[in-house]
Amino acid sequence: STVKEQADSLANKYPNTVPIHLNVQEASESLNAVVKEQDVVVSLLPYHLHPIVAKCCIQHQRNMVTSSYCSPAMQALHDRAVDAGITIVNEVGLDPGIDHLLAMEYIDNVHLKGGKIESFVSYCGGLPAPEHSENPLRYKFSWSPRGVLFNALSGAKYVLDGKIIEVPPGALMSSAEPVRFLPGFALEGYPNRDSLIYQEMYGISEAKTVLRGTLRYFGFAET
Template structure:
């Protein structure tokens, strides 16, 4: 989506046909391949040109994208008006990357939740006719589309002025197709997985706002097509009540966006939770590296993704 402010915007900057994909971690794969099929030019930026080239080779994309050594200054020098910057970097790095994109009149996209630091730059992007696209992944992203579809169908069936209570749950998770003893394999940044668990979760339960300081302690069974998973709230669900624009006559009984894990996950991760409770940043960073080495997603593994949105 383009984040708008209601101000005066220039006509949309025409696309140049060049896409700059920034980062080549565990989440880089089919998306980059799809761009190689459709864009005129694709450049993959990684820590070194050699590592970018190795990433392209591993994905079977050698010769279909140009490897580049990433620094913000090097990217800025290469950007041209109408280029598109796709950020696969950690969320804190999106804002400076967006600032550079706006300065060079390039469009920007990422799959992460929109942050205040990104949102604050939208007026400047809009003034230049640029698109800022966030939350453009599976979760967040496709889950939003499912929620809006369900709400539209419910409005037609129930009526927007009819008093009603509702439960809306939106759960998503990447899990190993073949369960292991840890009930998980790391298919994206391990530090990100652990740090997400350290953030309190806010949601609606029994009609009232609830906060779980330790999200895993709010884990509940969740059955999908006869299969039992474990689900826990993630981040702050409450602002999405407004974003989803549910009718004012409807009152939420439960409203939660969260994460799905295999049944038995909470028990298997008990030692991890103990470390998170102690809150030693250096130890948690080391633990992330240890777990990634012990439970990686390899070429022999199949990563199963489950998304379930219910109203």
């Protein structure tokens, strides 16, 4: 297949790399054979496929890392992973991942100095180089296209000046607003999922505004 040919081409550039083409939803024997030969499994599959790989890792006692949000299906495997003596770490990417680290660095620094967080606003997005953003969305799929479109149709929650704002599914793109903190770039942002849970997770219950948002070039939402 074209995918396998591309994988072979990439693998030729790096030693100790063996490309394998398999369907994790159908080829359970092949997946088990691959997983049991590894020390650590890094899953960059669409998020709904992570539990399949995780169950296989639990069976063979192999540690696992993903860059996706920890879904309820993955959280439900916590006790089984503990019993198997393995570690499964989610949200180890850019967003979620590096954004968490940067957020906690600043938040902890403020708290250590006796301060309080009155407002927490964080935007993150994978933006293509301007000269390569010539399509209608002004965007390039750097992760699951299905995931990008699914998120664009989902709802969101955040806190603004002490008031909980809920954006219903299907209305997220209508909530996009210009973002002007990077001079020279025409950007817009919209809420990303449920920001309310991060008041407790980040330890900023005192904050009156808590918003995690997605960053795009201006015109993405309208398109």
